Structure formats: C-alpha cells, structure tokens
Amino acid sequence: MSRSLSIKNELMRKSIHICNSLFAYSLFFFNQRDFAIAIGICTIGIILFEIARVKSRKVSTFFIKIFGPIIRDFEGGGRLTGATYVMVSSFFVLLFFDKYVCITSILIMSYSDTAAAIIGKMYGKTKIFKKTLEGSLAFFITSLIIILVMVPEVNFGLGLVAILAATIVESLPISIDDNLSVPLIIALILSI
Numbered sequence: 084m085s086r087s088l089s090i091k092n093e094l095m096r097k098s099i100h101i102c103n104s105l106f107a108y109s110l111f112f113f114n115q116r117d118f119a120i121a122i123g124i125c126t127i128g129i130i131l132f133e134i135a136r137v138k139s140r141k142v143s144t145f146f147i148k149i150f151g152p153i154i155r156d157f158e159g160g161g162r163l164t165g166a167t168y169v170m171v172s173s174f175f176v177l178l179f180f181d182k183y184v185c186i187t188s189i190l191i192m193s194y195s196d197t198a199a200a201i202i203g204k205m206y207g208k209t210k211i212f213k214k215t216l217e218g219s220l221a222f223f224i225t226s227l228i229i230i231l232v233m234v235p236e237v238n239f240g241l242g243l244v245a246i247l248a249a250t251i252v253e254s255l256p257i258s259i260d261d262n263l264s265v266p267l268i269i270a271l272i273l274s275i
Contacts (some may be wrong), residue, residue, distance in 0.1 A: 088153065093204055096153040097197040099166050104193035106173050107186040112126040115185065119177035119223040126170040130163075137161050168262035180270045183236040187273060190233060191249060196265065199253060212256040223250045238275055245272035 088096060117267055121148045135142040140248065147154075150164075158164045203218020211219060226246035230237055249265045257264070 088155070090154045090204060093200055096165075096202055099153075100193050100197045101168065102193075103173060104190055105171050106177070107189040107193070110177075110182050110186055115177060115182055119174065122170070122174045122177055126167075127173045129167050129170050133163055133167050161258070165262045167258060168260040172263045172266040176266050176270050180238060180274055182274045183234055184270050186244075187230060187234045187237050187242070188269040190229050191226045191246065191269055192262065192266045194229065195222045195246075195249075196253065196261065198222060198225040211254050212244075214254045219250055219254045222253055222258075223247070226250070241273050241275060245269045 106118075118140065133143070136146045137143070154164060172192065173189055176185050180188070199214070199218040199222035202221035203215040207215025207217045209216035221245060226249065227243075230239065230242035230246065245268070249269050252264050252268055253261045
C-alpha cells in the first residue's frame with residue numbers, strides 16, 4: 084500500500100509547484116526564447132541528476148535524505164519525479180507556445196494543481212478514481228480565476244474548454260504524469 088503524504092509534507096511538495104509560477108512571471112521581464120533556452124539547460128541538468136539518482140545508490144541516498152518526506156512512493160524508484168515533469172512541460176510550453184498561453188499553462192500547473200492537492204487532501208470526501216471531487220473543483224475554480232483575473236488576454240471560450248479538459252485529465256488515473264499532460268493540454272487548446 085502506498086503511503087499518503089501528511090498535509091505538512093504535501094504543502095512542502097506543492098511549494099515547488101508554486102515556485103514554478105515564477106517562470107510565468109519571468110516572461111514579463113525576459114525574452115521568451117532566451118528564457119526557454121535557460122529553462123531547457125536547467126531541465127537537462129535535472130534529467131541528468133534523475134538518471135544518476137536511479138543508477139547510483141549514493142545519489143539516491145542523498146536524494147532521499149533531502150527530499151524523502153515530500154516524494155511519492157513511486158518517485159523513490161526508477162520513475163521521474165513530479166518536479167522533473169514540471170520542468171519538462173515548462174520547457175516545451177515556453178519553446179513552442181505564445182507568451183500568454185505559456186503564462187496561463189504554467190500558472191494553472193502551479194496554482195490549480197496545488198489547490199487540487201491541498202483541498203482534496205484536507206476536505207476530499209467524494210472519490211473520483213484516486214482523486215477527489217472536491218480537489219477537482221478546486222482545480223477548476225482556481226483555473227477559472229487565473230483565466231479571468233490573472234491572464235485576461237486569453238480567449239475566455241477557449242480558456243473554459245482548456246480548463247475543463249485539464250480538470251478531467253488531472254483527475255483521470257492515466258500513466259502520464261499530470262505535471263506534463265495538464266500544461267500541454269491547456270497550451271494546445273488555447274492555441275487553436
């Protein structure tokens with residue numbers, strides 16, 4: 084049986100997601116192409132560290148010592164961590180999509196995924212696969228606030244379709260990490 088993270092550890096884990104929102108805000112100050120290259124270089128470094136973590140007991144022990152309380156059970160083995168998927172999806176979104184699409188996708192990944200996890204863990208009663216209805220509603224509402232208030236430049240109709248699709252994908256028990264699928268789905272739909 085997999086262990087469930089405590090609220091404290093879930094909050095620490097999601098602080099990484101919140102920090103990722105800095106990528107979105109950075110687009111107001113830096114050239115998007117140059118920023119994408121910088122994020123790409125960081126992403127390569129993180130992937131190389133992940134490979135070392137899987138291949139080397141010493142690196143794995145170091146990783147567990149530092150991040151043990153906030154990693155999911157499956158991340159301790161040979162799979163990439165959620166943080167790595169966050170970096171990969173951020174890189175692809177920054178590389179291939181328009182500025183406001185990037186900002187929206189990254190903010191939703193940062194804030195809405197965090198809201199879903201925290202609300203789902205604290206108040207979730209109605210199970211939907213391995214997630215909760217309450218967490219999914221938190222994801223949707225937070226995403227709606229983002230497209231209405233934080234990034235009003237995006238088309239509202241497409242934004243609504245994108246966040247509905249992302250909410251559904253985020254709640255499904257699919258093998259693709261939602262840190263990768265959610266921002267890419269949002270970006271693809273907003274780019275129609």
